Amino acid sequence: MTQELPPPPSPEEPAPSLAEELEAARAEPESPPSIETVNESLRDGINRCPKCGSTDVRLRGSSGMLMCLFCRNEWQETRVEERFGLGEGIRDLDGTVIASGAEDIAADAQDTVTFKCEGCGAEVVVDTAESLNARCHWCRHTLNVNSQIPNGAVPDAVLPFKLTKDEGVARIREFAGRRRLFAHPRFKEEFVPENVMGVYLPYLVVDAHADATYRGEGEVQTRRWTEKRGDDSVTYYAADVYRVDREVSFVVDDLTLEGSSERATMGPGNTNNIVNTILPFDTKNAVQWNASYLTGFSSEKRDLNVADLHPVLEDQLLSIGRSEVQASLRQFDRGVRWEAEGVDVGGSRWVAMYLPVWLYSYFQEDKQLLHYIAVNARTGETMGSVPVSHPRLFLAALTVGTFLEGIAGAILVASA
Amino acid sequence: MMLELMVAASEDDSPWVLLLGGPIGGAATYWLIHRYYRNTDKSHAYERDTIIEADPVRGSEERTGHIAKTRKSGISGDNSGHHRRRVQRLR
Ligand SMILES: [Zn+2]
Ligand SMILES: [Zn+2]
Numbered sequence: 001m002t003q004e005l006p007p008p009p010s011p012e013e014p015a016p017s018l019a020e021e022l023e024a025a026r027a028e029p030e031s032p033p034s035i036e037t038v039n040e041s042l043r044d045g046i047n048r049c050p051k052c053g054s055t056d057v058r059l060r061g062s063s064g065m066l067m068c069l070f071c072r073n074e075w076q077e078t079r080v081e082e083r084f085g086l087g088e089g090i091r092d093l094d095g096t097v098i099a100s101g102a103e104d105i106a107a108d109a110q111d112t113v114t115f116k117c118e119g120c121g122a123e124v125v126v127d128t129a130e131s132l133n134a135r136c137h138w139c140r141h142t143l144n145v146n147s148q149i150p151n152g153a154v155p156d157a158v159l160p161f162k163l164t165k166d167e168g169v170a171r172i173r174e175f176a177g178r179r180r181l182f183a184h185p186r187f188k189e190e191f192v193p194e195n196v197m198g199v200y201l202p203y204l205v206v207d208a209h210a211d212a213t214y215r216g217e218g219e220v221q222t223r224r225w226t227e228k229r230g231d232d233s234v235t236y237y238a239a240d241v242y243r244v245d246r247e248v249s250f251v252v253d254d255l256t257l258e259g260s261s262e263r264a265t266m267g268p269g270n271t272n273n274i275v276n277t278i279l280p281f282d283t284k285n286a287v288q289w290n291a292s293y294l295t296g297f298s299s300e301k302r303d304l305n306v307a308d309l310h311p312v313l314e315d316q317l318l319s320i321g322r323s324e325v326q327a328s329l330r331q332f333d334r335g336v337r338w339e340a341e342g343v344d345v346g347g348s349r350w351v352a353m354y355l356p357v358w359l360y361s362y363f364q365e366d367k368q369l370l371h372y373i374a375v376n377a378r379t380g381e382t383m384g385s386v387p388v389s390h391p392r393l394f395l396a397a398l399t400v401g402t403f404l405e406g407i408a409g410a411i412l413v414a415s416a
Numbered sequence: 417m418m419l420e421l422m423v424a425a426s427e428d429d430s431p432w433v434l435l436l437g438g439p440i441g442g443a444a445t446y447w448l449i450h451r452y453y454r455n456t457d458k459s460h461a462y463e464r465d466t467i468i469e470a471d472p473v474r475g476s477e478e479r480t481g482h483i484a485k486t487r488k489s490g491i492s493g494d495n496s497g498h499h500r501r502r503v504q505r506l507r
């Protein structure tokens with residue numbers, strides 16, 4: 001196995017004088033600089049076509065670009081990856097770096113934003129819990145929320161829908177179609193995949209570097225033999241026992257965590273694991289915020305802060321480290337039992353993003369359970385939960401069981 | 417549970433354990449179909465589907481003992497393949 005020794009400790013440096021320490025403190029910024037991602041080219045309320053100035057702008061699904069409905073001009077916002085250097089310097093991250101769209105949600109932040117319409121001067125209220133665009137009732141200008149209000153509604157970046165609604169419907173229809181036989185009859189009756197919703201779900205996308213440490217016990221087989229015991233032969237083993245230590249340093253790029261507490265809670269009482277399963281997204285293609293990408297779609301507001309998700313990050317980093325060290329355990333042919341583990345996150349960078357999902361939901365009344373069929377609107381990966389008809393399933397199990405029991409009975413009769 | 421039953425069945429030579437085939441097969445059918453429809457076991461495989469750059473693994477092992485004779489074919493509580501099963505936290 002690889003045995004890399006840590007570099008020898010550097011000789012103790014002489015303690016700095018008070019003057020030197022003060023000098024150093026002055027040179028260092030108070031807190032790590034956060035990444036400012038507000039789209040400066042947009043002002044609240046107006047997202048104008050750069051060519052003709054119209055405000056009738058929306059996402060053209062097939063191209064993933066913004067399109068002016070008036071002059072058909074297409075353009076897009078810049079990718080945040082290059083714009084804010086998100087792909088680089090992960091190893092050099094120190095502490096927790098938070099982009100401006102991922103900053104803590106203020107407890108007293110309002111969901112509603114009031115604009116003065118540029119077209120006519122009327123006041124227009126946008127409820128950001130519902131939507132980030134609104135049309136002025138008087139002059140029909142489309143108004144957009146582009147500033148990062150501290151209520152979690154405006155992220156740093158957005159990954160535009162790529163699969164069209166028709167493509168989303170087709171995937172959902174196919175997924176459910178392969179699960180018809182044992183599906184709950186009411187589900188089949190009420191299945192209308194055209195009711196699918198295009199939703200931007202909130203995520204925090206994390207870059208980090210970490211050191212993970214594991215301690216446990218491993219066993220190596222030294223002998224294997226059989227002994228006769230009456231008519232039976234019994235296999236025995238002898239083994240050497242080892243104390244095993246492993247350590248690995250690694251960098252993760254774009255680890256994606258749910259930013260809504262409702263979505264992040266997974267368990268038997270919900271089907272949120274379905275939405276989790278369609279990860280990952282091509283987050284490298286996310287672009288700078290522009291509310292026009294959301295026109296015609298719905299969105300869910302982020303309600304989790306970086307601090308809330310730190311334990312989730314550590315948990316996932318521990319799992320990643322475990323998977324990384326697994327290949328170094330081959331000599332322990334009787335297996336390894338990890339008993340203790342630790343992770344030290346040297347640095348992390350957090351960026352808030354909206355990621356696109358086609359979501360079909362079905363509420364099963366007898367179980368009070370909300371089922372989802374979800375389509376990753378970038379990769380097309382589809383996962384779902386289809387309510388089952390338990391009587392039918394039971395009948396199938398009974399049939400198979402009876403059949404096998406019949407065979408068993410026949411063998412017993414034949415051998416008797 | 418089912419796996420243990422089958423192991424028990426294979427270790428015992430009595431032909432009557434064949435009669436367990438019916439209940440086990442029935443339960444397996446139920447479980448497999450249920451999983452295919454409800455997918456309760458699925459989640460994002462971030463250990464594999466994330467861009468990860470790892471340095472070479474460091475570590476050591478030290479022989480601490482010997483098991484002279486056991487019927488167990490593997491270590492008890494092997495969790496080396498269950499990356500998400502958390503154990504005691506260091507520090
Ligand atoms: Zn235009
Ligand atoms: Zn107006």
